[in-house]
Amino acid sequence: MATFMGYPAGPVVAAAGEPPALQVTGVGEAEVAPDTARITLGFTARAPQAAAAYEQTAAALNRVVQALVQAGLPATDLQTQTIGLNPVHERVPETGESRLAGYEATATLAVTLRDLARVGAAIDLAVAAGANRVDGIQFTVRERERAEAAALVQAVQDAQRQAAVLAQSLGVALGPVRQVTAEAAPGPAPFLARGAAEGLPVLPGRLTVPRSARVSYQIYHPAGA
Numbered sequence: 001m002a003t004f005m006g007y008p009a010g011p012v013v014a015a016a017g018e019p020p021a022l023q024v025t026g027v028g029e030a031e032v033a034p035d036t037a038r039i040t041l042g043f044t045a046r047a048p049q050a051a052a053a054y055e056q057t058a059a060a061l062n063r064v065v066q067a068l069v070q071a072g073l074p075a076t077d078l079q080t081q082t083i084g085l086n087p088v089h090e091r092v093p094e095t096g097e098s099r100l101a102g103y104e105a106t107a108t109l110a111v112t113l114r115d116l117a118r119v120g121a122a123i124d125l126a127v128a129a130g131a132n133r134v135d136g137i138q139f140t141v142r143e144r145e146r147a148e149a150a151a152l153v154q155a156v157q158d159a160q161r162q163a164a165v166l167a168q169s170l171g172v173a174l175g176p177v178r179q180v181t182a183e184a185a186p187g188p189a190p191f192l193a194r195g196a197a198e199g200l201p202v203l204p205g206r207l208t209v210p211r212s213a214r215v216s217y218q219i220y221h222p223a224g225a
Helices: 050-070 116-129 145-170
Strands: 002-005 021-032 036-047 078-091 098-113 133-140 173-183 191-193 207-220
Touching: 021 145, 021 173, 036 050, 036 116, 050 078, 050 098, 050 116, 098 116, 116 133, 145 173, 145 207
Parallel strands: none
Antiparallel strands: 002 021, 021 207, 036 098, 036 133, 078 098, 133 191, 173 207
16 A cells, blocks of 8 residues: 655655655564464353252353363463353243243353363363353464564565555655554454364464554655656
8 A cells, every 4th residue: 555745746846845755554464373272161051040040050160160170271271251141031822922931041261271282172071061152262372572573574575565666657766764653463363263062173273463564755756857
């Protein structure tokens, strides 16, 4: 992407006292292997009474927590994310009216794993212990500075290539760099695997770390142009 600042349709003339400039935005990306997995486990139970539904969900969640801790996962890597309790209504066929049929209790537990080789086994263990949903697996990377640096180098090089092509096409020469802005990176886009089931292979794949750089060059007509 390119922007021209102070560059009118005619000869190159400074606009409002500013020398003309060419601004381009370069993009780059680097691949990195994930080193962390975050599994989201779900628990759902229905019962005629609210307390019974809540107790069933809480009991299943506690069994999964105990099983994972006994398997060697630190308790600090387990986090309860949501707890919900809602009435369940059903429609009476004869009258079309809605009536209370019971209650549904839900909960989710996030499990952070730093050993990706244990992801499949952790899911199997959780399902066997009482989790009745696996809402997703998110792979991320903890240390991404090196990948960000490589992506930023690519972004600057891309900006330089764009500026050179545009300058040649316009018949102008590139002057010194006036400004460089590295765009903030949101971090590598997480790889999200959904619908994991017992015994299903879990493949972490690769993550892409994006960066961009906005570079502004002073431009001028070369001598004799």
